[in-house]
Amino acid sequence: MTTIISKAGYAAAAWSAAYAAAGAAWALGAPGFPWGASDPDPDGALSILAGLTPDPGGWWVAAFGLLGAITALALVRGGPAVQRVAVFAAWPLALLLAVVIPDSRLMMGVAYTPLMTVAGLFDGPWGQIGLGDAWPWPVLNQLLCMLGGVLLAGAALTAQRARREACGSCGRADEDTGWTTPASAARWGRVAVMVAVVTPLIYCATRWAWPLGIPLGVSREFLEQGDREAPGIWLAGAYLATFGALGGVLTLGLVQRWGEIFPRWIPGLRGRRVPPLLAVIPATLVAIIIAVAGLTYVRRALAGLFDLAEWGAWLPECFWPLWGAALGAATLAYHLRRRGRCPRCLRGEDRPLAASTT
Known part of the structure; x- marks a missing residue:
């Protein structure tokens, strides 16, 4: 089971580290901060982070990413007590990433993707719409956040399975009851x-x-x-x-x-x-x-x-x-x-x- 834990945990740690680095870069002035003024949400009615600014928002993102990386590595390399704490911390972090930060535009992007791939074949206003309209960077970032949350949840779930001596792949123990x-x-x-x-x-x-x-x-x-x-x-x-x-x-x-x-x-x-x-x-x-x-x-x-x-x-x-x-x-x-x-x-x-x- 160690192999499965390592794969899930290291993937979550790598995602979190990359996000921490991105947050620090945004706080220092790098372009691409996906919330606040750069988010095409005109009235801020969709994103809960509509009021966030690169400074101090970028630093908060960096701190969050660093916490996620530490938690993921603890799931992989920590002892039993450390893993228990890491599992306890991982689930709220995963929930925040996968459910709280994204908004309804994520579903619109997924649903409209098949249509946008062929929209250019039509005349009129629909012919002027492409995948970039369905997936502007702030919405694509929501997808990345959701995937990061799924990775962290997978690492926590795998660690929990290890603790109860269940199969790391399917979660099955001795018998289903x-x-x-x-x-x-x-x-x-x-x-x-x-x-x-x-x-x-x-x-x-x-x-x-x-x-x-x-x-x-x-x-x-x-x-x-x-x-x-x-x-x-x-x-x-x-x-x-x-x-x-x-x-x-x-x-x-x-x-x-x-x-x-x-x-x-x-x-x-x-x-x-x-x-x-x-x-x-x-x-x-x-x-x-x-x-x-x-x-x-x-x-x-x-x-x-x-x-x-x-x-x-x-x-x-x-x-x-x-x-x-x-x-x-x-x-x-x-x-x-x-x-x-x-x-x-x-x-x-x-x-x-x-x-x-x-």
Whole structure:
């Protein structure tokens, strides 16, 4: 298990060290500080760091990165007591990086990327939009922060597994018990999948209705104003809704056979087992991104920044944290159902000898 801990811990330490160096450079006047005046968030309503300036903000970033690097290295090289403290510190740091610092623009960037890659093929205003519009540096930085948080969480999780003598790859110990058994995970996983599929349909219903001229959840004046100020905006909303609905269809794979065995219509892969991480990694990242976007809307709603009469423009998004949590739970259930087939467990790698036969 030492190898897995080292890989996860050193990756998190390297990310944190790089971020510490970047923070110090910004504080000393280097360009590229991703918050405050350089962030294209006109009213500061999206980012919680909208008021941050390079000095002293850069120094805070440097200190945060240094703390992350020390914590990650402690997870790798520290003794049992030091590792316990490091795990305790790593989870809040990871949560701050992955969930608190990013905002809803991260989800917009991910969702619009497929469209932006082909937008140049079209005439009109859409033809003038490219990937740079979906991923300006402040939003790309949010993606980097999220990935840094995931690395640190992975290092902490791996260290926790080592302490309880579980497999460093899948987390399985001698036997699954209680809610972690495959049968139990299958039951509550189906409920989680159902919630993850149904929840975004509230948003989809409004965004599909608006291009058809149906003012669902908003006034007709709202729709007309949007058409005047940004022609095609409701079609873009319908695209996002369709993107979310397709994600719901893919979520079904977490409880369907085609989520474990490649279906017949996939050439070269038909009939083969789906590697669990092929589903777990993207589903986990998407769950985080969805929850982050929803929390942005919840925060803005609690601040009174929305018109209550135009509830369709913001209330469906406030359910996205539930969507993200349900997707995360469904992904965990999928992992618990399939981790008994972990190759490392079968080969007895990174496991205590007594547990290597399970």
